[in-house]
Amino acid sequence: MLRRPLAGLAAAALGRALSDGMSGPRPVVLSGPSGAGKSTLLKKLLQEHGSIFGFSVSHTTRDPRPGEENGKDYYFVTREVMQRDIAAGDFIEHAEFSGNLYGTSKAAVRAVQAMNRICVLDVDLQGVRNIKKTDLRPIYIFVQPPSLDVLEQRLRQRNTETEESLAKRLAAARADMESRNKEGPRHWSVLRRPASCVLSG
Structure with a gap:
């Protein structure tokens, strides 16, 4: 079963949410800096509780990284296609980082909700601000790294960042953490422990 602080997550998420014709359990929005542990947490959730949670x-528009699969990790599309679909109102949220667009489509959320599973969204704070303008009423969880030094070490170990992109990610992480702290606990549940310690084995 889920340990605290996720102990009440499933129960809370099972409240119905309506947004632009969507219906189903309340979604869960995971946010936090790249390298904070969101992917590890998602992997644990889906491996151990796949009948409860589903990933949106x-x-x-960025290029796939080694090992990433289209339709599993991301839908990799051209900027032209994504801008067209954004203009058509097909996205719940979208944001741009380092020259690449990221976003969550309504269809991706509907697909998870249609299975009566709790839809988990992985978005940055730009995307969170867009979601807060909707009627989706998700539960917000901020995955926070132990420190910026630890975060930098994790990002360097990936060997996917240039010094320039690393500096941008660390600056964005600092801004995200400061913004989240200003909003306070009323708006966010915060996970500071490694994701592997959050769920029981």
Whole structure:
């Protein structure tokens, strides 16, 4: 079963949420800096509680990283296609980072809700601000790294960042953490422990 602080997550998420024709359990929005542990938490949730949670696959215009699969990690699309679909109102949220677009489509959320599973969205704070303008009423969880030094170490270990992109990610992480702290606990549940310690084995 889920340990605290996720002990009440499933129960809370089972409240119905309506947004632009969507119906189903309340979604869960995971946010936090790249490298904070969101992917580890998602993997644990889906491996151990796949009958309860489902992942909303985001769209992006960036190139796939080694090992990433289209339709599993992201939907990799061209900027032209994504801008067209955004203009058509097909996205709940979208944001741009380092010259690439990221976003969550309504269809991706509907697909998870249609299975009566709790839809988990992985978005940055730009996306969170867009979601807060909707009637989706998700539960917000901020995954916070132990420190910026630890975060930098994790990002360097990936070997996917240039010094320039690393500096941008660390600056964005600092801004995200400061913004989240200003909003306070009324708006966010915060996970500071490693994701592997949050769920029981």
